[in-house]
Amino acid sequence: MAQVSVSMLSADFLHLDRDVRMVNAYADMFHLDIMDGTFVPNISYGFPVVEAIASIAEKPLDTHLMIVRPEKYVERFAKAGSSLLSFHLNATDDPDAVLSQIHDHGMKAGIAINPDIPVERLFPYLDGCDFILLMSVFAGFGGQKFIEDTYGRIRELKAEIVRKGLPCLIEVDGGVSEKNASELNAAGADILVSGSAVFKAIDPASAISSMR
Ligand code: DX5
Ligand code: ZN
Numbered sequence: 001m002a003q004v005s006v007s008m009l010s011a012d013f014l015h016l017d018r019d020v021r022m023v024n025a026y027a028d029m030f031h032l033d034i035m036d037g038t039f040v041p042n043i044s045y046g047f048p049v050v051e052a053i054a055s056i057a058e059k060p061l062d063t064h065l066m067i068v069r070p071e072k073y074v075e076r077f078a079k080a081g082s083s084l085l086s087f088h089l090n091a092t093d094d095p096d097a098v099l100s101q102i103h104d105h106g107m108k109a110g111i112a113i114n115p116d117i118p119v120e121r122l123f124p125y126l127d128g129c130d131f132i133l134l135m136s137v138f139a140g141f142g143g144q145k146f147i148e149d150t151y152g153r154i155r156e157l158k159a160e161i162v163r164k165g166l167p168c169l170i171e172v173d174g175g176v177s178e179k180n181a182s183e184l185n186a187a188g189a190d191i192l193v194s195g196s197a198v199f200k201a202i203d204p205a206s207a208i209s210s211m212r
Contacts, residue, residue, distance in 0.1 A: 002185045004208050005029035005062045005171065007195030008053065009044060009142040016049075019199070020056050026205040028212075029062040029084070031173070031193045033142075034077075036067035039091050040140035047080055054081030062191075064112060064173065066139045067091065071098050078105035086110035086133040086171075089121060099128040110171065114138055115147050119156045129168050131191065132157060137174030143196040146175030151187045158188030181211040 006027045011019040023030055030053060035044040054061055060083035067073065070087035071094075077085055085107045092098050095111060102109035111125055112133035122132055134153060137144035154170055161168050169190040176184065177197035184192060192211055201207035 001212055002181065002189055003028035003191045004198075004211050005031040005191055005193045006198050006208070007031040007033060007142060007173075007193050009033045010195035010199040012199070013045075013049075016052065017056060020053055022204055024056075024058040026208045027059065027198075029060045029191070030057055031195070032061055032063045032082070034063060034065050034067060035140065039068045039088065040066045042140045047076065050077070050080045050082070057081070060084060062086075062171075062193075064133060064193075065091070066112075071101060074098065074101045074105055078107055082107055084108040084110060084131065086112045086131070088112045088114070088139070089117065089125075095125050096128060099125065112139070112173075115149065115153075119153050119160075122157065123160055126161060126164060126166055126168050131169040131171050133171045133173055133193075134189075135174055136172050136176065139174075144175055146177075146180055151183065154184065154187040154189055176211070178207055178210045 004027045006023045033044050035042045037043040062084040063082040065087045085102045089111050099109045108130035110131040110133050114135045136146050136150040171191035172189045173193035176192045176194040198204045
């Protein structure tokens with residue numbers, strides 16, 4: 001059984017409270033995608049939206065930073081209500097320091113990598129991570145097609161986590177739907193991020209429950 005973290009990038013921002021209540025009722029976490037237009041070509045949303053979601057969220061905020069120099073904003077996202085915070089491996093010069101900073105602010109810490117970065121690049125940092133955010137699309141946009149190589153990458157990462165006996169979880173992000181959820185879970189994914197497949201579903205609650 002996997003946890004489902006719903007990506008609010010695909011929510012209806014004119015009816016955000018309705019979509020937040022749906023996640024409260026049926027999912028495990030809110031996945032909040034923060035894009036700066038520099039680390040990725042797109043710009044998403046910032047603190048006012050995160051704080052508005054936090055004000056009525058009854059599930060943890062799982063914030064995914066797609067920004068350069070994530071160390072500058074760790075404290076702000078802690079104050080805004082994030083419980084989990086991830087940043088991209090190649091967005092900072094000192095990943096270990098950012099992991100410690102996230103922990104010092106009382107949050108769970110994760111490192112994200114895009115599909116073109118070898119999984120082994122994460123191995124030196126695994127003992128400092130509560131989770132890894134393995135991208136199954138290139139970070140930047142919702143609604144992209146799932147990259148099939150992801151299964152092998154999950155298995156490779158899982159094998160190293162098990163070999164070291166670490167509690168690090170694997171979160172998979174991008175193109176996740178009812179079609180691939182069970183295979184992702186079988187490969188070793190613990191948390192599934194899903195945006196467009198949830199919000200485009202006729203019945204989001206049943207889409208989430210079948211992904212779990
Ligand atoms: C992509 C984001 C994802 C995305 C997932 O840059 O990190 O979290 O919103 O959305 P779907 O499920 O639509 O691929
Ligand atoms: Zn994301």
